[in-house]
Amino acid sequence: MRLVPVAAALLLLPLVPAAATAAPAGTYYVTGVQSGLNVANTGSAVALHRPKGNEGRQQWSLRDGRFEDVSSPGSCITRSLGIAPCSREDTVHTPRQVGDQWEIFGIGGETRWYLTPTTGGTAPMPADPRLDQMTFLTSHNAYANGVDGGFAPPFVNLAPNQRRGLTQQLADGVRGFMLDIHQTPDGAILCHNSCTLVSRPVALWVDIQRIVDFLAANRSEIVTVFLEDYVSAAVLRAELRRVAGLNDVLFRAEGVRENGWPTRSRMLADNKRLLIFTDHAKDGREDSGVLYQRDWTVENYWSMGPGVGNSDWSCYSRWDGRPLTATDTFRPLFVMNHFRDVPMTATATTDNAKLADRAQRFCQPAARKKPTYLAVDHYHLGDPASAVARLNTYTYQP
Structure with a gap:
């Protein structure tokens, strides 16, 4: 757990003018705007911890200007922290509002804070939701399934991330696909770490073609691809040029910075229903319509722990300098990872059954937004589709 030392001498920061709105009474997480970390009670003082519901004594009841530890009634934060x-x-x-942020006490260099209600406000899902209001079932390492191809032996046989091929995944309702691509003399190949021992290697364009063909046959569907990208921009461009019909459906995020994400009906009407993100820094590949993921999304740390044993449900960014609470001129999409280091079927079944609980009680308030993508191993186990359906019944406002 990451701790940030607190200097006992730190006092209240200067307040904004007295006319500013005072914070209403309620139960909150107090989250640093820059770090995305929560104020937690360490016993004798407060510090910044990774958001983890109230398992780290991170919930505070605010009444009459006092922040009382929900887990330890009668214990409050002093002005010397x-x-x-x-x-x-x-x-x-005396918390004072500055936009959607607040000035309170100073901890670890933070000067602005989000006061996020532990039970956020919800409203029924609109008939025509925006992209950032929807949630999609997402397949982690979708290619490593033992049907289409996968890891180099013996790992594809011992611990595949999925058990069904990509075409079946689409038929089962998976709408987000995490794919690793590596460069070989044959182009961009789907594999993990090394493609040299994969018995049935699959080229990226083959799986993208499967998705484009699916979209052509299913005009009401939206699909997203996330590339863990180890190829050159030239190889990626060449690979995508092989996909027939790609440009007809590729979403290029035009106007999103100015107007926010489009509604479902607008995406369907424009027929721009395939988003492709890359984790590779910009170097010309965006000319192909591939979006640099850190510009458009936030994403929590990728692992909950080893393949067996207890899991870590804390929800914090996998990217330094871009907390889950990050905002731009638009609301970034939220990729919520919910899987372990090693995809054991029994563990995945248990974890996937708890997906909605973690999403709503832990990750949603940590990010101050509802997950857009719920990424899991063995999506066919533990009924993660029910979690997706549950999140698609409402919109969330902290």
């Missing part, structure tokens, strides 16, 4: 009985005068703070 210690923990003391709430009856003491130095536990009274």
Whole structure:
């Protein structure tokens, strides 16, 4: 767990003008705008921890200017950032609003905070939701399935991430696909770490063609591809040029920065229903319509732990400098990873059954947005589709 030391001498930061709105009473997570970390009670003082629901004593009841530890009633944060009985005068703070952020106490260099209700506001899903209001079932390492191709032996046989081929995944309702691509003399090949020992290698264009053909036959569907990208821009461009009909359906994010994400009906009407993201820094590949993922999404850390044993449900960014709470001129899409280091079937079944709970109680308030993509191993186990259906019944506002 990451801890940020707290200097006992730090006092209240200067407040904005007195006319600013005071924070309403309620139960909150107090999240640093820059770090995305939550204020937590360490016993004698407060520090910044990775968001983890209330397992790390991170929920605070705000009443009359006092932040009281929900897990330890009567214990409040002092102005010197210690923990003391709430009856003491130095536990009274004056949070003041600055946009959707607040100025309170200073911890670890943070000067602005989000006060996120532990139970966020929800509203029924609109009839025509925006892309960022929807949630999609996403297949982690979708290519490593033992049907189409996968890891180099023996791992594809011992621990595949999925058990069904990509065409079946599409038929089963998977709408997000995480694909690793590596460069070989044959182009961009789907594999993990090395393609030299894969018995049935699959080229990227083959799976993209499967997806484009599916979209042509299913005009009401939207699909997203996430590339863990180890090829050159030239190889990627050449690979995508082999896909018949790609440009007809490829979504290029035009106007999103100015107007936000389009609605479902607009995407269907424009027939721009395939998003392709790459984790590779910009170097010309965006000319092919591939989007640099860090520009458009936020994503939590990729692993919950080893293949067996206890899992880590904390929800924090996998990218330094871009917290899950990051906002731009639009609302970034939220990729929520929910899988282990090693995809054991029994563990995945248990984890997938808890997907909705983690998404709603842990990751949703940590990001201050609803997950757009729920990424899992063995999507056919533990009924993660039910979690997707549950999240698609509402919109979320912190």
